[in-house]
Amino acid sequence: MKKMCAVKTQIKKGGRLEQVCDDARGVLLPRLQEIQNRRGYISDKAMQKLADELGIHPVEVYSVVSFYSFLHTKKKGKYIVRLSQCITSKMAGQEKVRKAFEKELGIRMGETTRDGKITLEETACIGMCDQAPAALVNDELIGKMSPRKVKTLLASLK
């Protein structure tokens, strides 16, 4: 499948056609990540603006945003706590840690606290199996989670 928007056709001297690959779109993911880091999420307006800038349809941008699990179009908590649901975490007691989070925060998996501070999610293996159960808090990898550690962790999130 050839990408309509990424390949431009130019007429070279002598009338020969040449396809020129336009790699401007390569900045799409870094730009989306930057918008999300700044604003906390990617709004419809931001997608429209970025699409205009790159000369592609806004739906193209949305199709990318919707593909990647770490990009989101809705506002989430200031901190996103992602519990690894890798088998190694499950074996090391992830269930207890999950319950501790839900109890302390008063929310279920997938929800955000009412003050908009913390979103609780589950994610695939985060590469901390040697220190399971593990969690990713925004960008920070945290290993050896336990119900007790949940309390100290939550207290440290300002």
Place this chain on the structure above:
Amino acid sequence: METQRQGPIIFSGIAPDEGLKAALGQSRADVIGEVRNSQIKGRGGAGFPTGVKWNLAATAQGERKFIVCNADEGEPGTFKDRVLLKEYARTVFEGMVIAGYAVGAQHGYVYLRGEYRSFGPHLEQVLQQMEDEGALGDAILGKKDFHFDIEIRFGVGAYVCGEESALIESLEGYRGEARNRPPFPTNTGLHGSPTVVNNVETFAAVPHIIAKGAEWFASFGTEKSKGSKLLSVSGDCRKPGVYEVPFGTSIKQILKMVEAEDTKAVQVGGASGTCVPKKEFGRVIAYEDLSTGGSVIVFNSRRSLIDVVHNFLEFFAEESCGQCTPCREGVPVLLEYAEKLRAGELTRNELGEVYSLSETMQLASKCGLGQSAPNALVSILEKFPKECPLSTSQRKELVR
């Protein structure tokens, strides 16, 4: 926290620039020749010979060429790249520069999984230091016509982007969906240009190969698998962590090394790998036997393997990109069958369907995700019949 690492190759220690200097003192063809003679194969698990890959990219026509470091490790149970990028980033980057020199590329990308975003500042610092020392950028180590730079790009939580063509799609700003191959990235890769995509571990081994020689490298390992493999060991053992072992090391030896006791089974290769039962612990880590990206998960006798399979299938259901029908539709069906199996309600007819569906997925999925998603279920049905609540006639079916 991390102890002094020891290993035959990657953990054996090398001075900064040692490999790079040696490479730039040779012709491009000689560098590729050295890598080819070392017989190193891709460390991501697929095992394509690195020297052949580099030669294909070097001889492919293209004004621009790219080197991509696949640091999107997402296979459940794998964390060796975390250690490599934290502790051996310079060696990895030098491996990329050497690859750039060998194939005639000017630009390199590190595609780092989003989960490792916190490593960004450290990696940028290493790159800056290399640039300050002339090991990156213009006229590397005084070689006038050689320019190479490295840019770090972050993934955003998609396992499938570890597949090289999906990774390239992602770098180009698209959904990470695997491409049809051929054409292969070595001639039509990033932005339609010849591209070498190698695993972090492959790049980490390259400076050692060039500095110490192909012969030295090939003295480790087995007849068909040269060198060493980094293993990420986790699960039921006293000493989980990253170990470097020569190819040919048996499961038994690994279990002793990590102080695992009462082991029932070992999952080699993560969710897409195979489950090895106790009676096969004599099998070895090698491309010709247990081929793996490095994930080794140990299960003791109290674990339910059906729970494990269920977890893996949930993982694939979550991570399937949805492009190929057999994978998108097949994984949820396998998950359903796994649930029935756990409840002891799988009929003989359904058991037959597990096999035929698995075969369809293996044959008709475009990338490794769909092709290997059925592995775990099929492997416990075949190798651990006692774990599965099946009737006698169903068991007979398994032995066919």
